[in-house]
Amino acid sequence: MSQQELSSAIGEALPYLRRYARSLTGNQTSGDNYAAATLEAVLSDRSTVDQCSDPKTGLFAVFHGIWVTTGAPAEIDPEGPDAKAQERLAKLTAGSREALLLHTVEGFDFARVGEIMEVGADEAQHLVEIARREMADAVSGRVLIIEDEAIIAMDLESIVTDLGHRVTGVARTREGARKLAGSDVPDLILSDIQLADNSSGVDAVNDILGELGSRPVIFITAFPERLLTGERAEPAFLIAKPYSEDQVRSAVSQAMFFSSTETLRA
Template sequence: MTTTTTAPDLATVIGHELPYLRRYARALTGSQDSGDTYAAATLEAILEDRSVFDTDASPRTALFRVFHLIWQSSGAPVSGDESGLAAAAQAHLAKLTPNTREALLLNTIEDFSTAEIAEIMQTDEDEVAHLVKIARQEMEDSISGRILVIEDEAIIAMDLQSIVSDMGHAITGVARTRDDAVKLAQQEKPDLVLADIQLADNSSGIDAVRDILEAHGNLPVIFITAFPERLLTGERPEPAFLISKPYGEEQVRSAVSQAMFFSSTGPLHG
């Protein structure tokens, strides 16, 4: 009886957390394909040996801990197969202090506590705090540029402008609709697009981003949405960088630093 109920329960809890593991993996690697490969390897490891999934921890912590073990065992590799902007980003990634980005993302994007991160990374809380501090400095100091904000709510748009301006980035404009976004991108090509999904005239931030990418080539993109699971289904190309509403300042800072750092994302092509 126990055997028949354990498997569905484990599948259910993992299924609930999987979209967030995939979000983390993509932000960590800067690639949908690479991130999903590591997420899939995590699931395969659990299926092969249930003991790696620590039932004494929360399901979310246990799942991310298995991911981290796989990521570390692979050497947290930097791909040599990229070219252009992606190659430059990966070369820069190799110079970062080990484990700093993992700690930063777990804290600011996935909202794990310092104690939970210590459990995931198998270290102590002081070391986690140190890693997060280093990561913030290294990521924010690495690149600055021009950011286009696509957001129809004035207060949120002002908040986003304030956050990214304080980071040293320039704002090329704020668009409330798809057409406005395309026009602003034509006037001044941004280095990064920060886009809400639902816009003022019921147009789509996703469509606006597609239009901009078709006109200007590959740019790093961050989507903001109250429903992240709708963009993390595995059924189509998806964003590597995603912020959930309501967001915190540190989430925005971390995502912007990550996206600018990689300088190439593959959101929602085709």
């Protein structure tokens, strides 16, 4: 593959690497710093990418090599919510969370998850199974769903409830979301981008965060690449439509680990 072809392939994969990195760190800035370090590593030595089955897998493999040598996002406040999240994450089996995200959210099959993590496909599958069990038992909380399509809202509510969380309500509009959040404060917000009254789910979330303070948010959109440009404040957790149940379950479990509230049990 020529340098130009590689650059094009890397460019197409970069938004998804950002999403993965942000999901691991729970933070846009930390995630993007890891993505930038990955690009620098590829520019200086493309051998890892060339050895993998395709450029996207190779890009994630380079990232994984950097990630496993650092262990945690830098500059964590020992008294802040990120430190509490890292305490919870430290209790998980090594590599399980990464395998879960790579498979369920990023869509890599077990063989490519194995390539990225330098394990066999069977081991990659085993790590995913472990992660599902451990994360399901680790944290529970309250979830506000902002979604104007009734069938999708019902589906999301079912998935969230099945994970052991309590749904505080389902809002179809920006104003409805603000009122629901004020009456029953959520630990996590799961929001569509476009709402019933043509208002924005992003604006609804910003209203809530402005009133209640920081808490994890998962956005659902048919065009995730439009929210992963690095040009403005962007979500750490993002699901593409059409989504799978596994994607929602994984994203919710990840986001709950980074909750800034004190209401979660760990």
